[in-house]
Amino acid sequence: MAKTLDTFYRSQSLIYKYFLYFLTIGAIVFFFPKGGQFKYEFQKGKPWQYENLYAPFDFSIRKTEAELQAERQQFQRDQVPYYRFDTEAAREVYRAYEELFPEYFPGTGLSARQIGVLRQQGRAILDSLYLRGIWDGSDPPLSREVYLVRNNQARRMRFDSIYRMDALRNTIRDLTESVGIPADQAEFRELLLRIAEPNVSLDQELTGRELENQLSGISLTRGNVDEGALIVAKGEVVEGESLKKLESLRAEYASEVWSANNYYFILSGYTILVALVLIMLLLFLKRYRPDVFRNNVKVTFIFFNILVMVFLTTFVVKYNEALVFVVPLCILPLILKTFFDARLGLFVHVLTVLILGFVVPNSFEYIFLQIIAGIVTILTVSELYKRANLFISVGQITLIYILGYFAFNIIQGGSLDNVVWVNFGFFLLNGMITLFVQPLIYIYEKMFGMVSDVSLLELSDTNSRLLKELSNKAPGTFNHSLQVANLAEAAANEIGANAMLVRVGALYHDIGKMNNPTYFTENQTTNNNPHDELAPEKSARIIIKHVIEGIEMARKQNIPDRIIDFIRTHHGTTLVYYFYKKARERDGEDPDEKDFRYPGPVPFSKETAILMMADSVEAASKSLVNPTYSIIDEFVDKIIATQMQAGQFLNAEITFKEIETVKKVLKQRLTNIYHLRVEYPE
Known part of the structure; x- marks a missing residue:
């Protein structure tokens, strides 16, 4: 027992490295996208560099996010809103009319017959008003036509056929004249204005529910591609219909490959590849940096930085893959060179880039640019305590990104027409974020007890x-x-x-x-x-x-x-x-x-x-x-x-x-x- 404990004590450093190794593998694989890898790389506006591609199976052509958004906006524009007719409000108006009419016309000056006729004419005007309804004007009109819900029945009608509360004075004047009431009967019009109340208002809940039903019914696909059909020919520019078919095939491929039947096979494949990369790192440390290998704090520091870069990149790719070059990956060799040496910094950077090749789009272009930028970082950055050196080095790194990306676009497109100029802004933003390496070094010094x-x-x-x-x-x-x-x-x-x-x-x-x-x-x-x-x-x-x-x-x-x-x-x-x-x-x-x-x-x-x-x-x-x-x-x-x-x-x-x-x-x-x-x- 004592011998076993002694062996365990002497081996605890190695046991910790094993634990860190497997923990890092698990974390990296967990961050990876849950889908199979599409074996073709393509970009919009670039020629298809492989042989003719035929559909390996039947699949639907998925609508782009822009197309779906356009359909949603069209539904919103074409939607007919629902307005609610309040019959109880109309009854209250009639009740008020019967109560207030004697106050306005007490019976002097007019015969009983004339007063009776006037009362009937007032009821007829109210019937005309509340046959269509009076809009309260609380919400701006959403369309020319509306559904008016009355007694749980919706009737489609023109919105301008509903009386407006703010134009009610003119409406009552026109109605009184139409039934033959003399123009000098101002008291009668004031009575109708006093008792009239709006009883038509927008039913936002019903309108919103109906819009959701319509939006949920939008189809995510349009058309199908049959098995064996030509998707794109060699040398053809990837755009328009061929681009949509390729994107649909990639999404379908990922969803079909990553299924319950082969989930563990794909997971094991990712695990093996990541394990190979990390074992190369440990072997390098043991062979060429034994002082670092023996120090568990330093090994943990290196693995922690790899995990941080993998997490940031996968997070950005899931959010918006167009922003992948905003991630300041060159901070990794900068930090490792600061605390260790240039060769270790470059080696870890290259291994991290290889891991990220599983995650990013256009992996060859990404790996090439990041490795070149990492080499420039190692060769140019020295004496970080001199502030000017960091700014000069970051400027050189940003320039390498821009030149490399520019060259790739010329090679692939043969012209400048397909260059995505906004990416140059992303490279500049990458450089600005890289400047924050100084406070990050200070934080690492406090966290890991290291010295820069x-x-x-x-x-x-x-x-x-x-x-x-x-x-x-x-x-x-x-x-x-x-x-x-x-x-x-x-x-x-x-x-x-x-x-x-x-x-x-x-x-x-x-x-x-x-x-x-x-x-x-x-x-x-x-x-x-x-x-x-x-x-x-x-x-x-x-x-x-x-x-x-x-x-x-x-x-x-x-x-x-x-x-x-x-x-x-x-x-x-x-x-x-x-x-x-x-x-x-x-x-x-x-x-x-x-x-x-x-x-x-x-x-x-x-x-x-x-x-x-x-x-x-x-x-x-x-x-x-x-x-x-x-x-x-x-x-x-x-x-x-x-x-x-x-x-x-x-x-x-x-x-x-x-x-x-x-x-x-x-x-x-x-x-x-x-x-x-x-x-x-x-």
Whole structure:
């Protein structure tokens, strides 16, 4: 059981990679469109580049979205709206007429017969008004004809045959004259105007329901293509009827292939292809980037960025495939080059583009343009912390997109007639979005604890809080750190290591000396050495402790782990030899080395190895008296040979040739530092 747990513990990093690998495959396949892949690529207005295509099965020609929208709009224009006739409102008007008539005509001046005739004439006018109805005027007229719903029966009639409330005064005047009522009977007309109420209004619910019924009945297809019928001939321009047939065949093919019977076959095909792409990535990391492969955070970071790009592209394609070039895919190599290196960035970019080839339309054109743009990104982008460099690189990337797309259209169409000019705007928008890589890099630094050149540039500022405190409390150590930074940076440039990272690591590697600055010789301004009063073991503990205290200070100040690595490894597991020798002379025998040895670990990268060499050489060079070229040469060789014999560089992946180059740079720099000036005569 214990052996099994031990094996599991030692294999947990590999188990995590397996889990991440399969999780990424599942997520990518999930994002893929749920349909079979149509094996032909075509574009509107471009010649058909394959052999004559015949219908493999019967299928219907689907209407385009524009055609369906035109039919919907035509239905909306031709729709006859429904208006509701309120019979209860008409009864209320008649009731009001009978109640108010005696108030207007009390019986004086007119005979009973005349009043009776007048009452009958008023009823006749109301009958005329409410036979057609009075429109309330609340909604604008929707058409010339309407359905008037009365007593649950709809009758089609002209809209202008319904009386309007806003023209009722003129209508009543015309009706009173038509029945023979004298023009001087103004009181009678006022009575009719007072009691008249609208009783016809638009029935929006019924009108909308009827429109929905009509729209739902629109056919999505028009005509059929029989099996074996010619769809498009070789060299024929894909447009008009042939374009509609091809689009219908593609949609039908996807829906027929992606069925319940073969769902798992297609799914397994997608899974195998994506798995092959991702296994290539893992093999590349294991073979050529073992430091990245061993770091699960970095592997997760790479897979996460691939997933983000796949998700964005598939989302845009599902929304509107015409916007596919708006997705800033070149952000991927930009970010990976920033945190890793150019070769890894390009390799991951190419693999991601291959995956997206299953998703995008015109996959060959898309893959070609994206790979070319990715290569340009890798070749042009450098020193992102310089703002102008990013703008220049993005401009070059956008230009490559435009030129590549332009060339494809000339090749396929033979002219400029079929160029979709709006795509150039999409390329410009792509470039503008790519500029947001700077804040994205900052977010990734916080999420994954990684360090970019921009952050390194900020950390290299000697006016930062921590370095300012170092210069105040331990000025000798601060000057030593500056000298080491210059030496290490020069050496890193010679062997192709990360010079900016080495410089920043050198500036911070001795910050732990701030707690006890006078115990370190570079900060002692008098001949009074506090170590003279201490036992060698205690002095060694104070010297060794500056590494641990430096790590703690850096963590409190949120210094990135990659910089803390330099603090942790700049002495490796070497001995504090001076005090070890002093203890041996005191006791007459070898003391316990554990009391005099740094805790380590040893350097595990080229950069940390360079810092160890530069730090030791610069510190020891202070003891040189009247140095010469031969003395400096022998001095540097001796120090670095001692470190190599102690096995300090075994994990650093630095070659003998690179160590010799570092030694050469250190010798040259020390020679320049100690070179005597020519004495000028007074």
